[in-house]
Amino acid sequence: MINRKRKQVEQQLGKVMGWVLILAILSGCGREGSSDGAAAVKAESAEVFKFRMVTTWPKNFPGMGVAAENLANAVDEMSDGRLTITVYGSGEVVPALGVFEAVSLGNVEMGHGAAYYWKGKVPAAQFFTTVPFGMTAQEMNAWLHHGGGMALWEELYAPYNLVPIAGGNTGVQMAGWFNKEINSIEDIQGLKMRIPGLGGEVFNRVGGSAQTLPGSEIYTSLQTGAVDATEWVGPYNDLAFGLHQVAEYYYYPGWHEPGPTLETIINKDAWDSLPPDLQAILRTASRMINEDSLSEYTARNNDALSELVEQHGVKIRRLPDDVIEALRHASREVVSALPGEDELAQRIYQSYSDFHDDVMRYHELSERAYINLRPTN
Numbered sequence: 291m292i293n294r295k296r297k298q299v300e301q302q303l304g305k306v307m308g309w310v311l312i313l314a315i316l317s318g319c320g321r322e323g324s325s326d327g328a329a330a331v332k333a334e335s336a337e338v339f340k341f342r343m344v345t346t347w348p349k350n351f352p353g354m355g356v357a358a359e360n361l362a363n364a365v366d367e368m369s370d371g372r373l374t375i376t377v378y379g380s381g382e383v384v385p386a387l388g389v390f391e392a393v394s395l396g397n398v399e400m401g402h403g404a405a406y407y408w409k410g411k412v413p414a415a416q417f418f419t420t421v422p423f424g425m426t427a428q429e430m431n432a433w434l435h436h437g438g439g440m441a442l443w444e445e446l447y448a449p450y451n452l453v454p455i456a457g458g459n460t461g462v463q464m465a466g467w468f469n470k471e472i473n474s475i476e477d478i479q480g481l482k483m484r485i486p487g488l489g490g491e492v493f494n495r496v497g498g499s500a501q502t503l504p505g506s507e508i509y510t511s512l513q514t515g516a517v518d519a520t521e522w523v524g525p526y527n528d529l530a531f532g533l534h535q536v537a538e539y540y541y542y543p544g545w546h547e548p549g550p551t552l553e554t555i556i557n558k559d560a561w562d563s564l565p566p567d568l569q570a571i572l573r574t575a576s577r578m579i580n581e582d583s584l585s586e587y588t589a590r591n592n593d594a595l596s597e598l599v600e601q602h603g604v605k606i607r608r609l610p611d612d613v614i615e616a617l618r619h620a621s622r623e624v625v626s627a628l629p630g631e632d633e634l635a636q637r638i639y640q641s642y643s644d645f646h647d648d649v650m651r652y653h654e655l656s657e658r659a660y661i662n663l664r665p666t667n
């Protein structure tokens with residue numbers, strides 16, 4: 291009994307002495323090493339990283355270009371200048387459609403654009419921008435951040451030495467600008483239209499001729515007749531491009547882009563060179579612009595639409611039902627065929643489709659039901 295008690299006391303004492311020893315070592319080393327340690331921490335935190343970000347947008351373009359600038363400003367502020375990002379518009383360092391390769395090769399550290407521009411190289415990337423008749427912005431964000439989408443996107447870009455982060459969303463777009471009225475599916479036959487991504491493939495399937503052009507070439511292409519029609523984004527962006535000056539009819543709804551996600555891409559080596567806190571800042575800032583750009587579009591589209599109609603006499607038209615039905619049918623074929631034999635693309639398609647079907651069930655009772663019952667003005 292006494293022995294056991296003594297043993298307990300010795301154990302307790304041992305623990306206390308252990309702590310005293312540990313504290314002594316810490317404070318001792320701390321004093322000597324604290325200057326070294328603190329200096330090391332300070333030196334590490336004072337290291338300044340200068341990244342260049344090429345974009346697929348004209349410099350400072352409303353919405354997307356501004357989102358890229360906002361990302362850079364937020365990172366600069368949050369990191370107290372330890373990570374600075376210089377933003378370049380399309381064509382300043384590389385052409386708009388050269389962004390993916392430039393960042394992948396490490397010629398620049400970062401890029402901002404949309405994943406569907408890279409469909410020639412990475413077909414499944416299109417799922418991470420938008421799918422015709424697919425998910426809205428709210429649903430895309432849910433899939434990416436709470437439904438497994440981001441992990442698949444990271445897996446898809448890993449072979450290209452790229453880290454993707456969601457970096458914006460325009461909300462539902464407009465169907466586009468046309469120089470003639472579209473009264474039936476016959477009017478689509480042979481029509482040359484700028485429409486990228488899966489929407490373009492669907493457009494081809496119903497008899498149209500889809501072109502992929504960067505934003506900077508749209509106005510001139512429509513003006514010179516190189517294309518007969520174009521989609522771009524929605525009233526806020528389309529007004530800024532002056533598309534009402536080169537086309538008369540403005541069609542809705544944006545069946546082809548119901549909630550396109552923009553992307554921030556970072557070269558993996560550049561990403562790995564950052565300490566964890568700067569990685570966290572970059573991630574957080576990109577998530578910020580992902581949400582903020584959608585808010586900006588929601589706030590600005592309305593005034594722009596009024597200006598287009600009231601000041602510029604733009605004629606708003608809804609796509610006829612037979613055109614929408616043909617597009618919907620073709621979309622199912624194109625989207626389900628996209629994965630082909632590619633195992634990763636099949637998993638992405640399955641994940642997207644399953645989430646889409648799940649989210650629809652409640653959104654029928656919530657988002658759609660509510661919007662339908664809201665009084666119109």
Ligand code: CA
Nearest residue numbers: 521522523547
């Ligand atoms: Ca578009």
